[in-house]
Amino acid sequence: MKYLKCTLFVALVALVSSCESDYLEPVPTSAISSANYYTTPEEVETAVLNIYDGIQGVFDFGMDENRALQLEFYLTEMRSDNTRTKSSEGEAAQFESFAVEATNGIVANYYQSYYNVIYRANVALENITAAGDMADKLEAEAKFLRAYAYFNLVRLFGDIPLVDRVISPADKATPYARVSTSQIYDLIVSDLTVAAAGLDNSSSYRASKAAAQTLLAKVHLNKGNYLEAQQLCEAVVGSGNYSLEANFKDVFYNEGNDEVIFAVGYIGDSDESQNFSSEFLNAVGRTSGVNYVTQDAKAALDAKGGERTMYSYRIDSGQTTQNQVAKYIPNGDAALGIEATSSDPQKAGNDWVVLRYADVLLLHVEAILAGGNSTSSAAALSSFNAVRNRAGLADDSDSSITKQELMDERRVELAFENHRLFDLMRMGAAQEVLSAFATSTGVSFTSSDLLLPIPQREINLSGGEMKQNPGY
Amino acid sequence: MKHLFDFKLGLITKTLSMFAAVLLLTITTSCEDEVYPVAGSFPDKTPPSAAFSATQGVGFDNEWKTFSFSNQSSSATDFSWDFGDGNSSTEFEPSNVYPGEGTFTVTLTATDKLSVSSTYSEDIVIVEPEAPSAVIPPILEAGFEDNSLPDGTGDGRDSWRLSGAGVIQITSSPVYNGSQAAKFPSAGDRAGYQALEVTPNSDYTLSYYYTMKTSGSGNITVWILPGEVTEFSQIDTSEAIASFVGTDQSDANTYVKVDLPFNTGANDKVAILITNEGVESRLDDVSISAD
Secondary structure, rough: OOOOOOHHHHHHHHHHHOOOOOOOOOOOOOEEEEHOOOOOOHHHHHHHHHHHHHHHOOOOOOOOOOOOHHHHHHHHHHHHHEEEOOOOOOOHHOOOOOOOOOOOOOHHHHHHHHHHHHHHHHHHHHOOOHHHHHHHHHHHHHHHHHHHHHHHHHHHHHHEEEEOOOOOOOOOHHHHHOOOOOHHHHHHHHHHHHHHOOOOOOOOOOOOHHHHHHHHHHHHHHOOOOHHHHHHHHHHHHOOOOOOOHHHHHHHHHHOOEEEEEEEEOOOOOOOEOOOOHHHOOOOOOOOOOOOOHHHHHEEEEEEEEHHHHOEEEOOOOOOOOOEEEEOEEEEOOOOOOEEEOOOOEOOOOOEEEEEHHHHHHHHHHHHOOOEEOOHHHHHHHHHHHHHHHHOOOOOOOOOEEHHHHHHHHHHOOOOOOHHHHHHOOOOOHHHHHHHHHHHHOOHHHHHHHOOOOHHHHHOOOOOOOOOOOOO | HHHHHHHHHHEEEEEHHHHHHHHHHHHHHHHHOOOOOOOOOOOOOOOOOEEEEEEEEHHHHHHHEEEEEEEEEEOEEEEEOOOOOOEOOOOOOOEEEHHHHHEEEEEEEEEEEOOOOOEEEEEEEEOOOOOOOOOOOOOOOOOOOOOOOOOOOOOOOOHHHHOOOOOOEEEEEOOOOOOOOOEEOOOOOEEEEEEEOOOOOOEEEEEEEEEEOOOOOEEEEEEEEEEOOOOOHOOOOHHHHHEEOOOOOOOOOOHHHHHHHHOOOOEEEEEEEEEOOOOOOEEEEEEEEEE
């Protein structure tokens, strides 16, 4: 497991960089400033590592820290039919009841964290020329990470501010001007195109060509550009750098394996650890249990998971009517043959897998399906059956993959990896599926619940300039 | 925060005794409202705004007739839908099954509790989705005949040229059909090339007829290549989607039919490439069909 050095000081220093050039400017001799720091490729690389650090976040529970990735399950899995809180308490329970409020602190942290990541990327890009020979590669990395941040934000919040350069605190307009999703997508596509051209597949803990291609394929599927998406998926498959792990468990418990295309690494019992793993386990984490598995998801996994089921959820030993996510267990499970990743479960070392090969294979099927009802294309069947066979399941029975079969397969393959909500939205099934799910749990879902509220703090800071999403 | 709450609670308790009187006053003034606005009244400052979007159903049977509506109205509490086909609803987000194809005007009236309303209409055009079928691309000068281009010109091989490769020759005997066929001399320095626009991930069959001289040894090969190139040097036959190596030298005057099936995969364009090696060969009547 690799990790990224914490280089927070770079961001702090950059914040005070807006001095007027009219003043006397003695170059500080005993301190680093952003004006004189980025002079060598190594120094620019620290700016790029700082972006990864922003995404990785901190294990601290403080809501002023960058916590987006570690809180993402609240906004995605718990807002789908996959998971819920154990006890329906507090603002965490707003997600499962589709009653998120604009004042929700978890939503606010997510929004703020990813704009901080975008800021860090913009700092790196602004100083990229100092990187000399490394400039192309570092630019590609920074743009991949910026696109990843925007792709998450645009899918969750809709129209959002477009910040593609370092702005000064005096700029009161840009941070609050919501632009259309199509403009955000233009930046994402342009950034990912640069990233795919400038990177290779040498690391799964740093941005790679395949990671950029996979993310771009997803973007194209969102936009209905099926042929482009298919070509990108086939480029990843054709690279020969990735393969399915023979044993599903190894995807999560043999870190750095060949199935992982892009992961955020963590190291147990260190400053580079994470605490979401423990939050999934009541009595281990700090909460009363979040991201607990719904009956709906359990039923889907029992029926269609095959060998994946036992490594996807397990019974909560403290309360046997409840089920926990089993993909990121921090403190080991002897029965499942899983070892602890740290001695303190709240400082866990389990990596977060962002993109993996099975996802690419199923995206490939989705691209060939091209918005239709079914496909019997040999290429689609080959990808689909590879995922099924690894789970110990037979080939598709009638050699025709329907949209429903694909959605079911994605659900059980990628359960609790924060894909479900985005998949439902992308495949146009969110309103139907989530309305029915809400009815079954006795809550109300309307189509405006698909977008989260813009955090109230942003609207307040904008002096009323920024408009809220409908329904909030 | 707690302090503020206690304070409010106290205020509510203190003013509770005044509440009955206030209520009475409101009731008596409300009938005057209809005739003369009360002094100090003001218009609805947050009037409703009606808006919606519609999504067509997807499925194997008649799902295309079902539309689900997403309500995007603001500042409204009551909704009235007119689906344009005689059906209506007062649900927040209803769905409607339409009788069939046609254009329907859907109207949403959103009303608030001050009885201020807003109306939004949108036409939805319902068309039964066609079963996706592969496009059959035209093959130009498929029989290598003179003046067979759509505009009545052409020398029978204009559509088969590729920069960097020798142009195919034309023969008048033997031919399979018409009065001309393509001829590839034994030197193997000629190539026929034509790009076609196709439907991705679809099965096609390319059919053609060929014959070869009986002496020497060689082949005439037809390749289906992904995409389109502008120079012969850009061609990489190792990327070919499909190919057929013709080696039937039994009779120089008898054409043999070849059916070459292929799947277009992730391509909306493929190209036919015809080359030969060693033996003078002829080829005629190229056609394509979708399976």
